[in-house]
Amino acid sequence: MDKWVLIDGNSIIYRAFFAMPPLTNSAGLHTNAVYGFTTMLLKLLEEEKPTHMLVAFDAGKVTFRHEGYEAYKGGREKTPSELSEQFPVLKELLQAFGIAQYELSGYEADDIIGTLSRLADEQGVETVVVSGDKDMLQLASDHVTIALTRKGVSEVERYDPAEIKEKYGLTPLQIIDLKGLMGDTSDNIPGIPGVGEKTALKLLHEYDSVEGVLANTADLKGKMKEKVETHQDSAVMSKRLATIFREVPLEKSTDELAYGGYDAQTLADMFRKLEFKSLIERMALPEAGGGADAGVPAEAPTYEVVSAASLGKAELASLLASSESVYIETIGDNPHQARLIGLAIANGERIAVLTYDDLMDPALSAPVRSWLEDEKAPKRGYDLHKAELALGWIGISLRGIAFDALLAAYLLDPTESSQTLAALIQRHRLSAIQTDEAVYGKGARLQVPEGEALANHLAAKADAVRRLVPLLSEELEKGNMTKLNDELEQPLAVVLAGMEKQGIQVNPAVLEDLGAELEKGITRYMSDIYTHAGMEFNIGSPKQLGEVLFEKLGLPVIKKTKTGYSTDAEVLEKLEPYSEIVKMILHYRQLTKLQSTYVEGLLKEIRRDTGKVHTYYRQTIAATGRLSSQYPNLQNIPIRLEEGRRIRKAFVPSEPGWKILAADYSQIELRVLAHISGDEKMKQAFIEDADIHTKTAMDVFGVTAENVDANMRRQAKAVNFGIVYGISDFGLSNNLGITRKDAAKFIEQYFAVFEGVRTYMDTIVAQARQDGYVTTLLERRRYLPEIKASNFNLRSFAERTAMNTPIQGTAADIIKLAMVKMDAELRERGLRSRMLLQVHDELVFEVPADELELMKTLVPEVMESAIALDVPLRADVSYGDNWYEAK
DNA sequence: GGGATGGTGC
DNA sequence: ATACGCACCATCCCG
Numbered sequence: 001m002d003k004w005v006l007i008d009g010n011s012i013i014y015r016a017f018f019a020m021p022p023l024t025n026s027a028g029l030h031t032n033a034v035y036g037f038t039t040m041l042l043k044l045l046e047e048e049k050p051t052h053m054l055v056a057f058d059a060g061k062v063t064f065r066h067e068g069y070e071a072y073k074g075g076r077e078k079t080p081s082e083l084s085e086q087f088p089v090l091k092e093l094l095q096a097f098g099i100a101q102y103e104l105s106g107y108e109a110d111d112i113i114g115t116l117s118r119l120a121d122e123q124g125v126e127t128v129v130v131s132g133d134k135d136m137l138q139l140a141s142d143h144v145t146i147a148l149t150r151k152g153v154s155e156v157e158r159y160d161p162a163e164i165k166e167k168y169g170l171t172p173l174q175i176i177d178l179k180g181l182m183g184d185t186s187d188n189i190p191g192i193p194g195v196g197e198k199t200a201l202k203l204l205h206e207y208d209s210v211e212g213v214l215a216n217t218a219d220l221k222g223k224m225k226e227k228v229e230t231h232q233d234s235a236v237m238s239k240r241l242a243t244i245f246r247e248v249p250l251e252k253s254t255d256e257l258a259y260g261g262y263d264a265q266t267l268a269d270m271f272r273k274l275e276f277k278s279l280i281e282r283m284a285l286p287e288a289g290g291g292a293d294a295g296v297p298a299e300a301p302t303y304e305v306v307s308a309a310s311l312g313k314a315e316l317a318s319l320l321a322s323s324e325s326v327y328i329e330t331i332g333d334n335p336h337q338a339r340l341i342g343l344a345i346a347n348g349e350r351i352a353v354l355t356y357d358d359l360m361d362p363a364l365s366a367p368v369r370s371w372l373e374d375e376k377a378p379k380r381g382y383d384l385h386k387a388e389l390a391l392g393w394i395g396i397s398l399r400g401i402a403f404d405a406l407l408a409a410y411l412l413d414p415t416e417s418s419q420t421l422a423a424l425i426q427r428h429r430l431s432a433i434q435t436d437e438a439v440y441g442k443g444a445r446l447q448v449p450e451g452e453a454l455a456n457h458l459a460a461k462a463d464a465v466r467r468l469v470p471l472l473s474e475e476l477e478k479g480n481m482t483k484l485n486d487e488l489e490q491p492l493a494v495v496l497a498g499m500e501k502q503g504i505q506v507n508p509a510v511l512e513d514l515g516a517e518l519e520k521g522i523t524r525y526m527s528d529i530y531t532h533a534g535m536e537f538n539i540g541s542p543k544q545l546g547e548v549l550f551e552k553l554g555l556p557v558i559k560k561t562k563t564g565y566s567t568d569a570e571v572l573e574k575l576e577p578y579s580e581i582v583k584m585i586l587h588y589r590q591l592t593k594l595q596s597t598y599v600e601g602l603l604k605e606i607r608r609d610t611g612k613v614h615t616y617y618r619q620t621i622a623a624t625g626r627l628s629s630q631y632p633n634l635q636n637i638p639i640r641l642e643e644g645r646r647i648r649k650a651f652v653p654s655e656p657g658w659k660i661l662a663a664d665y666s667q668i669e670l671r672v673l674a675h676i677s678g679d680e681k682m683k684q685a686f687i688e689d690a691d692i693h694t695k696t697a698m699d700v701f702g703v704t705a706e707n708v709d710a711n712m713r714r715q716a717k718a719v720n721f722g723i724v725y726g727i728s729d730f731g732l733s734n735n736l737g738i739t740r741k742d743a744a745k746f747i748e749q750y751f752a753v754f755e756g757v758r759t760y761m762d763t764i765v766a767q768a769r770q771d772g773y774v775t776t777l778l779e780r781r782r783y784l785p786e787i788k789a790s791n792f793n794l795r796s797f798a799e800r801t802a803m804n805t806p807i808q809g810t811a812a813d814i815i816k817l818a819m820v821k822m823d824a825e826l827r828e829r830g831l832r833s834r835m836l837l838q839v840h841d842e843l844v845f846e847v848p849a850d851e852l853e854l855m856k857t858l859v860p861e862v863m864e865s866a867i868a869l870d871v872p873l874r875a876d877v878s879y880g881d882n883w884y885e886a887k
Numbered sequence: 888g889g890g891a892t893g894g895t896g897c
Numbered sequence: 898a899t900a901c902g903c904a905c906c907a908t909c910c911c912g
Contacts, residue, residue, distance in 0.1 A: 125904055158912080393910095444889070446894060542892055561892070593894060599905055622903055626897085635907045636896035644895080669897090699899050740899090792899070804902045805909035808897095812903095840897045840903085 002253060004120055004257065005050040006113045009057040009101065013037055013090055015132040017083045030082045031274050034089050036153045038279065040130075048128055052257040054116065055094055055101045056109035057087075065241055073187050089274070093582045096270040100257045101652055107248050110135065114244035117144045119254060135179060137164055138244060140172040152436035169205055174610035180210040180239030191238045192231040196306070199224070210239045232542035233275055235326065264426055269552055271279040277855070287519065305459040306344075309353045320371045322347040324419065325380045325466035328387035328398075331440065331448060331456055334631040335389035336607075336614045338553045341448055343368075344455075344462035351459040355450075359394075369396055380469050382421055382461070385493040385619065392501050405465050410620035411481050414782055415681040419620060427462045428471050433460040446467045480779045484813075488778065489619065492816050495823040495835070496617045496627075503612030504634070504836045504846070505654035507882075514646060515599040518591050525588040532581040539588055542567050549608070553579060579774055598638065598647045605632040612654065624805050625780045625812040627838060637883075651883035661833075661852070661879040662886040663859045664842035665815065667692055668873065669724045675869040676777070679756025686871035693717040699753040719750050725758060726800025761777050761803050768802035777867070778817075814873070815841060818866035825862055831855075844883065852879065 016036025023032035044050070093462045094101045102112055105360055113129055117139045120127040124143055129136055132149040140161050147156040161172055170178060181200035183191020195203075196509035207213045214236075217229050228235070264283075271280050308316060325346045331359050332338035345368070359365045371377050373396065378404040381387065388398040409419045416423075422435045439457045441447050448454065476482045530536045532554065537544045546565030548557045555578050559566035569589070575582045584845045585717050613632055621628045629635040636645025639649075665671075670692055674682040685695045697708040697716035708716075715736060722732045743858040751758035765787070773783045782805045787798040815838065822835055822843065833851045837844035843863070847855045854876055863875035880886045 510898055538909080540907095543909075563891065566892085590893080593907075597895075597905095624903060626903060628904050630905065633896085636894090636905065638895060640896085664897095718901095725901035725903095728899085728901060735901070755908075796899075800901065808902060811897095842897085849906095 002051045002125045003048060004052045004054075004116070004125055004127040004254075005044055005048050006116055006127060006129045007044075007053070007055040007092070008109045008113060008133060008136065009055040010109050011132040012040060012130065012149065012153060013083070013086065015149050016040070017086070017194050019149075019153050020609070030086055031089070031276075032053050033083055033086045034093060035276060037090055038093065038276065040149075040153045040156075041099070042283070044128075044130065050259050051257040052254065053099050054112075054257045055099060056112040056116075056204050057101065057103040058108045059103040059105045063106055063111075064245070065164065068239060069241060071188050086090075093270055093274075096266045097258060097262045100252075100259075102252055104248060104250070107245070111245040111248045112250070114139055114246040115248040115250055117141075118246040118522070120144055123542065128158075135175065135184075135242060135244065138175040138242075140164055140171050152774055168201060168546065169203070174204055176207065176239055176242050177204055177209045179242035180235050181213065183238055186240070187431055189238045190231075190234045192227055192235050194223075194227050210235050235544075259313075264432060279760075282665045301460075303346065303348070303459065303462070303463055304350045305455055306350060306352055307455065308354045308358055308368060311352060313367070316352065316367055319345060319347055319350055319352050320367065320377070323371075323377075323379075324348060325469060327381060327462035327465055328384070328391070329461070330386060330390045331446070335386040335616055336388045336393065336631065338386070340390045340394060342454065342458055344458035345371075346459070346462040346466045348466070351462050353458050355454070359396075362759070368742040373399050374400040375614060380405075380465065382406050382465050382468075385497055386760070388494070388497045389500060389616070392497070399748050401490065401494060403469055403473070404434060404490060404493065405468045405472055405495060406620055407542075408476055408485060411485055411489065411780065412472065412479065414476050414620075414625065414780075415623045420459055424468060428468060430464060430467050433457075433464055456638065479781055482739050484778050484780060487538050488813070488816055488820065489819050493619055495819055496619065498823070499835055499837070500614050500616055502834050502836060503610055503614040503654075504844075505612050505652050506602060506606050507650050507652050508606060508611075510650040511603050511647070512601050514650075515595060517601075518595045518599060521591045522588065522595060525584050529584050529588060532579070532584065539585065540592065545585070549575070549579075549581075553581070555579060555582075586659060590641070594638070594644055594647065598644070601630055602650070615837075622812075623782055625809040625816075626840060627816075634837055645884060648884035649882050652881065655846070655848065659847050659849065659852055659879045659881065660886045661845045661847045661855055661859065661877065662842055662883065663845075663863055663875045663877040664839075665811075665863060666874040666876055668814065668841050670720060671869065671871050671873060672777075672807050672814070673724065673760070674871045675878075676753075676761035676810065677756045678870070679754050679760070681754055682757065683871050689872070689874065693720060696720055696750070696753075700749050715746070719746060722747075723750070724804065726761075726803035728796065728800065764806060765799050765802050768798070774802050774805050776813050778807050778810070778813040780809050780813060782809070799831070811841065814866050815843070815863075818863045819843065821866060822859065822862045825858065844886070847879070 013033045017033035020032035020036040121143055123143050127144045128147050130147045136146050146159045150157050157175050181195050183189045201211050207216050282711050323345045328343040329341040330338035340356050342352050344353045361411050377400050379401050383406040384401045384404045391398050409424050458675045476485050533548050545567050550557050550565050555575050558571045558574050572582050572586050615629045615634045616631050618628045671686050674686050693713050693716045694708050697712040718736050729744035732742040768784050768787045775781050786794040789795045833845055833847040833855050835845050860875040860877050864873045878886045
């Protein structure tokens, strides 16, 4: 199915020029209009996925419209040189994109587009016309929609005939009449003086067209009649000028508009010239600078793709023995439900591909299965954690994972948003492969190809992995992260997969009972809220809620969001004194949150076959090195409020008589801070195992332990938290509800006591500025380019990150170490106890009765000895019949 | 389908 | 003229 996108080049570049702030590259070339144009192009490419594309330009100054009306487009300001110098640049850029461009002497861009859109109509090709000019609406039809720039350039508003009808009450062709009547000052088209949009629309609704109006001047009255009658000729001429000419003698065939995608290297070079660094990043274009070796040619494959079925036994065995990489393809985000598509195994010469069906054919796949399960056969791949789970659910255990390109790429830059294989190999300037989206489609249009197309794609990925492995290994080595990868993250991936496959039992009856109870509360609050408001509305809609609270009930507006009134909990708490309805809304929110996210959400995640939920820990998401948890997220199960905490009663052991045992690190982040800052006072506090917040209060307020009241401790606690997050007076003042000045004083007092902490904060920021990155105790790294930004916000954010990441990241390192050690310990001791969950500073196990006593001491022991710091680590352990009881 | 808003955890 | 760090997921609402 073809899709054409036709762009009015002149119109868009003008819009872009005026919409964007001035921008120049270091050579002094203005680039703002080109930049704006580019962002619009990218958006169009992504959203429309055109098969054909054309940017049309006006050619020269004189067009056929000037014949008979020389003043056409007269009175326009001369194009500023800052813009005119960008035209040739834009044309060069379009070439780099591989997008066709066209101009024809004597015609305007409108006319070229009008002619093409006529062809599109005739051929029934779906087409989008992009312009900033409302005139274009006359081209709208069943097949042609018009996208007009709204504000800026990248935002467009689309019009089909129905929408034009709705907005103006006109057909597309009547848009011409509209302009005939009202004129257009920017094109110096006169229309009928004194007739604006309002009047013109009224006339057209009555008489349909310019001709209709002129034929019925008798019906008109007074001034209006006079105006129309005296300017009849002007109206007719204006209509003619406004009519887009749709019979331009094009010298281009529509085949020449075909868009085949851009060459990443060419585009990257162009962007580099323009200094569009953010776009290079965003599009994951090859990084290294132009020069002689720019433009890595897309090499012809150096390998042979074969179906495993076509290989002889010996051939397959030899390939497996010499394999350098494996790519295992799954479709679907949740690996516990992902569809296994197939796999490709590569050595330098040959790549064998097995489809899912091949894998399910025992005769054919036996050697491959045993290779996959062979601990001693090393596998180098991409996202083998996910592969291990997907394989696990079809009865194949993946063993012998030696290297994972995804994991390595994450360690090399944990903030990189796209770690897809396609992005990775572009970053390493290897010859490109197709993106998954290009091969498989997405969303509703997801369609996995069969046969050769699939085999080639899997093979390309396996080969990409094969070539990436040595590059990534070397980079890890350079970054001192080989050990982190080989001895912590990689082993952890296997431990995590084990926990996830094991899953945790959830008792649905507990959730259902809780759900029924919540439902009652929700119903009650809902009706109370309606009564109070004097109307029914959707309480869950911040928009409607805002209208009720701030317009109907007239409560004071505390805070606004981009789109309207803010109604978050912080705002509502401030509104409590004004109306009883506020508290009801807060309660309603609490209950519906529990109901939808935790009761219904969790029930949906229970697998019928196991009665368990199997979360998926993602190891390559969080910039600090923490894990994240999905499907369901088991790292944010409520605990703070009793109502929510009861959700935890549903998490139970999977075997009768077993217990849930949980152990959590006490103050691990502050202990880490004490260690890395070396602050003597703080270290001493932990060595004495004091209550750190009380101790902080004593030191900061200069009082004895007995004189620390609850409020002082609360404030000290807030400061401690602030310190961990990279403190600012603004943040602390916000949190404690005190003035910024007082907060600043508070922080100053804190630093006066904990001098070592102050020194650490200063040093780490300076170090980040010098190195461009910060590290954790185990050499995990995070780059902070914005630490040098001139923008205060960006820079401050980077500075806080520099303070926080080593702390949060080291804490993550430590619990990860504990997990790997714990897993080994359970194995070596032949225990049946199972590690099930990790919640950042907590580990959750299920434990048979006869191992309970042992585990109560073993778990904290392993956690506390995971690493030796200058302060002791402490883990508290508890257990019960469910997660709630283990407190 | 995706952005905005809001809320849960550590 | 100023958002203390890191996540995931629900609903609403617009296109």
